[in-house]
Amino acid sequence: MYVGRYAPSPTGPLHFGSLVAAVGSYLEARRQGGRWLLRIEDIDPPRERPGARDHILRALEVFGFQWDGPVVFQSRRTGHYEAAIQDLLEQGLAYPCGCSRAWLRARGHGSVYPGICRRGTAPHPEGHAIRVRTHDEPIGFHDRRWGPFAQRLEREVGDFVIRRRDGFHAYQLAVVVDDAAQGVTEVVRGEDLLASTPRQIHLQRLLGLTTPSYLHLPLVRDAEGHKLSKQTGAAPLDLERPARTLWDALAFLGHRPPHALREAPVRELWTWALAHWDPTRIPPPRCAVSPSAIPVPTADTRS
Numbered sequence: 001m002y003v004g005r006y007a008p009s010p011t012g013p014l015h016f017g018s019l020v021a022a023v024g025s026y027l028e029a030r031r032q033g034g035r036w037l038l039r040i041e042d043i044d045p046p047r048e049r050p051g052a053r054d055h056i057l058r059a060l061e062v063f064g065f066q067w068d069g070p071v072v073f074q075s076r077r078t079g080h081y082e083a084a085i086q087d088l089l090e091q092g093l094a095y096p097c098g099c100s101r102a103w104l105r106a107r108g109h110g111s112v113y114p115g116i117c118r119r120g121t122a123p124h125p126e127g128h129a130i131r132v133r134t135h136d137e138p139i140g141f142h143d144r145r146w147g148p149f150a151q152r153l154e155r156e157v158g159d160f161v162i163r164r165r166d167g168f169h170a171y172q173l174a175v176v177v178d179d180a181a182q183g184v185t186e187v188v189r190g191e192d193l194l195a196s197t198p199r200q201i202h203l204q205r206l207l208g209l210t211t212p213s214y215l216h217l218p219l220v221r222d223a224e225g226h227k228l229s230k231q232t233g234a235a236p237l238d239l240e241r242p243a244r245t246l247w248d249a250l251a252f253l254g255h256r257p258p259h260a261l262r263e264a265p266v267r268e269l270w271t272w273a274l275a276h277w278d279p280t281r282i283p284p285p286r287c288a289v290s291p292s293a294i295p296v297p298t299a300d301t302r303s
């Protein structure tokens with residue numbers, strides 16, 4: 001049984017780029033007769049915006065998405081993330097680290113953490129993060145759109161944070177624990193998360209969890225070529241004329257619904273989309289770049 005999911009974070013209202021990811025994951029789940037789950041990734045309160053959560057749920061309803069089962073909120077699942085961290089600590093696969101970003105930078109270290117605290121750290125007045133150990137064997141997977149992708153985490157990313165110094169759990173850990181708990185079989189999301197996938201597969205292996213398959217969708221970019229993002233103030237979805245915007249999202253994903261459906265009730269456009277969705281029509285990656293040319297985000301941030 002196919003299980004897909006959509007997992008927005010409430011750091012702002014949904015924008016056109018968020019809609020494209022929702023449409024791709026929804027249609028792929030329905031094409032395969034699968035379930036489509038909705039998860040709100042609200043584990044980073046400092047970055048969340050008041051009202052964003054309600055706006056997201058309302059926008060998904062107005063656009064006619066139908067999710068299966070109750071909405072899952074990550075803020076109510078922190079006990080599960082903590083249990084995974086304790087499991088890794090007990091196995092010696094994770095360790096406390098008191099190095100701040102400023103301290104590392106002052107010593108000439110870039111975004112790749114050099115493993116300083118692997119052999120222990122002194123108690124730090126401001127507390128410590130928990131990092132997971134990485135190794136230098138390539139961790140690869142076959143993305144359904146990108147093809148093969150691999151990283152050597154130790155040299156390309158370094159041991160990465162799974163619980164931050166401020167006590168919040170990192171996205172990389174929460175997403176792995178929840179995808180497994182919800183039985184997700186395929187992750188369909190924006191390609192900004194392609195470079196996070198080897199870290200997530202690493203955690204799945206350490207925690208004895210199944211690796212789903214992956215399909216990373218093209219990103220919607222603004223005129224300067226930057227990814228549309230909630231934090232940088234991308235325009236919220238217009239809830240007055242959802243069919244027009246949904247039509248545009250389908251077009252972005254390589255589909256050409258009849259033009260008249262732009263003015264029809266949104267459910268008629270869904271009927272067309274469910275009958276015509278074909279993931280092979282999604283535009284291919286814009287250019288062939290070697291995986292190592294894709295920048296790895298320096299922090300566990302996303303939009």
Ligand SMILES: [Zn+2]
Binds near residue numbers: 097121
């Ligand atoms: Zn450290």
